[in-house]
Amino acid sequence: MIEIQDLAKAFALSKNNKLSDTEKQDVRYSKDAFHSVRSVSFSCGSGEVLGLLGPNGAGKTTTLRMLSTALKPDAGSVLLNGVDVLKQPVKARQQIGFLSADTGLYGKLTAYENIAYFGRLHGMSEQALKQRIDELFTLLNMHDFANRRADNMSTGMKQKTAIARAVVHSPKVVILDEPTTGLDIMTVQTVLDFIKGLKAAGTPVIFSTHHLDEVASLCDRVVVIDKGISAFSGDIAQFKTLSDKGDLRQAFLSVLKGSQQLQQQGAA
Amino acid sequence: MWQVYLKELTELMRDKKTLIFVILLPIFIFPVIFGVMGLVLSSTTNKAMQEQHRYVIINAGQAPKFADALFYHKNFKQLSTDKSTEEELIAAIRNDEFDVAIVIPADFNDKRLAVEQAQWQIIYNQSSQFDFMYRYFSEILANFNEQLQRDTLTQLNVDPAKLTAIIKPVDVKKVDTAAKRENIGEKFGAIIAYILIPLCLLGASYPAIDMGAGEKERGTLETLLICPISRVSIVLGKFLTVLTTGLVGALITVGSFGLWGAIIGSFAGMAVVQEAMSAIAITELVLIFSLLLPISAVFAALLLAISIYARTFKEAQNYISPLSILIFLPLVAAMMPGVELNSKTALVPIMNVALAIKELIKGTADYMMLALIFGSTLVLATVAIGFCVHWFQQEKVLFR
Numbered sequence: 016m017i018e019i020q021d022l023a024k025a026f027a028l029s030k031n032n033k034l035s036d037t038e039k040q041d042v043r044y045s046k047d048a049f050h051s052v053r054s055v056s057f058s059c060g061s062g063e064v065l066g067l068l069g070p071n072g073a074g075k076t077t078t079l080r081m082l083s084t085a086l087k088p089d090a091g092s093v094l095l096n097g098v099d100v101l102k103q104p105v106k107a108r109q110q111i112g113f114l115s116a117d118t119g120l121y122g123k124l125t126a127y128e129n130i131a132y133f134g135r136l137h138g139m140s141e142q143a144l145k146q147r148i149d150e151l152f153t154l155l156n157m158h159d160f161a162n163r164r165a166d167n168m169s170t171g172m173k174q175k176t177a178i179a180r181a182v183v184h185s186p187k188v189v190i191l192d193e194p195t196t197g198l199d200i201m202t203v204q205t206v207l208d209f210i211k212g213l214k215a216a217g218t219p220v221i222f223s224t225h226h227l228d229e230v231a232s233l234c235d236r237v238v239v240i241d242k243g244i245s246a247f248s249g250d251i252a253q254f255k256t257l258s259d260k261g262d263l264r265q266a267f268l269s270v271l272k273g274s275q276q277l278q279q280q281g282a283a
Numbered sequence: 284m285w286q287v288y289l290k291e292l293t294e295l296m297r298d299k300k301t302l303i304f305v306i307l308l309p310i311f312i313f314p315v316i317f318g319v320m321g322l323v324l325s326s327t328t329n330k331a332m333q334e335q336h337r338y339v340i341i342n343a344g345q346a347p348k349f350a351d352a353l354f355y356h357k358n359f360k361q362l363s364t365d366k367s368t369e370e371e372l373i374a375a376i377r378n379d380e381f382d383v384a385i386v387i388p389a390d391f392n393d394k395r396l397a398v399e400q401a402q403w404q405i406i407y408n409q410s411s412q413f414d415f416m417y418r419y420f421s422e423i424l425a426n427f428n429e430q431l432q433r434d435t436l437t438q439l440n441v442d443p444a445k446l447t448a449i450i451k452p453v454d455v456k457k458v459d460t461a462a463k464r465e466n467i468g469e470k471f472g473a474i475i476a477y478i479l480i481p482l483c484l485l486g487a488s489y490p491a492i493d494m495g496a497g498e499k500e501r502g503t504l505e506t507l508l509i510c511p512i513s514r515v516s517i518v519l520g521k522f523l524t525v526l527t528t529g530l531v532g533a534l535i536t537v538g539s540f541g542l543w544g545a546i547i548g549s550f551a552g553m554a555v556v557q558e559a560m561s562a563i564a565i566t567e568l569v570l571i572f573s574l575l576l577p578i579s580a581v582f583a584a585l586l587l588a589i590s591i592y593a594r595t596f597k598e599a600q601n602y603i604s605p606l607s608i609l610i611f612l613p614l615v616a617a618m619m620p621g622v623e624l625n626s627k628t629a630l631v632p633i634m635n636v637a638l639a640i641k642e643l644i645k646g647t648a649d650y651m652m653l654a655l656i657f658g659s660t661l662v663l664a665t666v667a668i669g670f671c672v673h674w675f676q677q678e679k680v681l682f683r
Contacts, residue, residue, distance in 0.1 A: 027679065083509045086678060108511040117502025123297040124290070135286045136510040164297075180506070 017219055022055040022091035024077050043243050051077040053243035059219045066230040067223040069240035075223040079192050083113040095188050112186030116193050118177040122166035126176040130183050137184035151179040171202035191222035227263040239270045246274035287520025295490050305486045305528050309536035331413035337381040339364040345391035349427040358419050372406050383407040468645025473618040476637035479536055483579045486532025487525045487586055494521045495590025496599035518675035525587055529579040537572050567643045574636050577660035584667035588674045594683055629655045
């Protein structure tokens with residue numbers, strides 16, 4: 016279970032930084048800071064897949080970085096199965112499997128070595144590690160390139176390795192930042208099947224995406240972030256009601272339109 | 284921490300650039316310096332010593348014995364000229380008609396008979412790196428002067444047995460207390476430090492950039508930060524890797540210095556180098572390495588801190604370049620004449636290690652002073668590591 020309440024994060028701006036006219040009109044900019052995430056709240060239960068949507072620069076990645084403990088929130092709370100991420104970050108990290116938007120692999124290490132390194136950092140024994148890697152290689156169809164260095168892998172191979180690395184320690188919560196971007200159809204399908212497998216195993220999965228078809232096929236819940244606030248948070252059925260014919264694209268645009276109107280009213 | 288250390292080492296060992304900077308460069312830099320530079324220098328000197336200088340002599344009849352001595356010297360070749368004024372002779376030398384002109388006054392013999400001092404002129408281009416010509420000329424002139432003095436004193440009925448004491452009342456015999464090693468150490472010790480210390484920095488630079496800015500650029504840092512290990516462990520694991528590469532570079536350099544010094548000394552016939560190298564004991568090489576250890580730790584911590592701050596590999600390289608230049612300032616200061624190791628210079632970072640290496644090579648090191656240098660550099664290293672650890676925990680640094 017993941018529970019997020021009023022999460023906020025600002026980044027200091029350089030003293031020499033001069034705001035452009037567009038930035039001056041953007042509610043996220045103040046004199047000395049950029050408020051990347053202003054107020055984001057949502058929850059995701061066991062066996063649920065939550066799709067995190069939003070335009071580029073809306074604050075999705077910052078939100079996921081706070082969830083994964085890479086960034087410390089300025090305000091709000093994050094509970095992962097009852098563990099307070101702010102108060103017990105190391106304990107929280109043991110439960111998290113995180114895939115960043117970059118595949119984030121070490122080029123000079125093989126697929127096996129990349130995954131094993133992170134398994135060891137999570138304190139796994141060599142025997143458990145070997146067994147788990149073998150299981151993941153079968154699941155993600157990776158045996159052919161197990162000993163290939165990441166520098167010599169295709170994009171799809173890299174993404175599979177990155178996913179295996181993120182879940183090697185059998186995390187209780189999985190966070191994926193745009194896991195299907197730039198992949199071919201076959202690899203996308205493998206990734207989506209893998210997420211379905213996690214869902215079936217009762218693992219809550221949060222993933223950010225721009226692909227609404229993936230949301231339609233996978234997600235139980237949807238959160239739309241716009242300019243640092245959660246403009247919509249609810250289940251997929253509620254999300255669909257925001258459009259006339261259950262069209263997700265229309266629903267998404269409708270949320271953004273409503274959010275922008277609210278923000279303009281607030282600014283006025 | 285050790286998992287991070289082992290993984291970083293594995294990656295570095297598979298990287299060609301690291302192998303070049305840490306292993307190959309230190310192995311081959313000394314043969315280049317000892318061998319190539321030594322051979323070039325000795326060949327240039329030999330060539331200069333054997334060069335034949337074309338000369339003209341004006342009013343040679345005024346000093347026929349001197350003219351004969353010059354004529355029969357193997358390094359001089361006489362040419363004839365119709366020029367006689369200073370301006371004409373200078374112009375002729377500039378036009379490469381000959382190399383040197385010696386002008387004896389037309390009234391030289393009259394002055395000599397009147398026991399008056401005469402002034403000769405030697406005109407030549409003095410910008411040459413090796414002025415062997417003037418050395419040969421001076422030797423011939425000194426013999427000629429002495430002969431004239433003897434002739435004059437004999438004419439004045441001075442006792443021939445006392446002529447030498449009158450011409451040269453004081454003779455000096457030089458007794459050198461410095462061992463050959465000390466002489467060589469004085470001349471080359473600072474240069475060895477000048478090579479060793481930057482190599483420690485160079486060996487650590489690439490791994491440091493790769494482990495900080497490189498991780499950021501590849502997107503691996505974020506993944507590493509969310510592992511259930513403390514950031515202190517991560518940064519210390521990385522620091523130890525950078526330190527290891529810097530030290531391996533230094534160790535190979537010291538070993539290469541000893542090995543190539545001995546090889547070149549014995550095979551290339553440079554007996555002085557061989558003698559000096561055989562006088563440097565293993566203990567002194569170990570002490571040199573021990574002094575490089577804390578300074579390498581300072582470099583490793585600073586390089587890693589800079590690298591962590593940079594967003595990209597290129598940005599890190601831009602920040603590290605000025606640091607590379609900065610470390611040469613104390614090294615150059617250590618090479619200045621008159622700069623010696625004392626309680627003040629022992630506290631100047633980098634310069635102190637350079638001076639200590641020089642003293643160790645000379646064989647005149649003061650062990651208390653070495654302990655002071657080791658201690659002060661260790662304190663500096665601890666501060667630098669502390670700063671690096673603190674820096675690595677700053678979100679504004681990691682996610683700029």
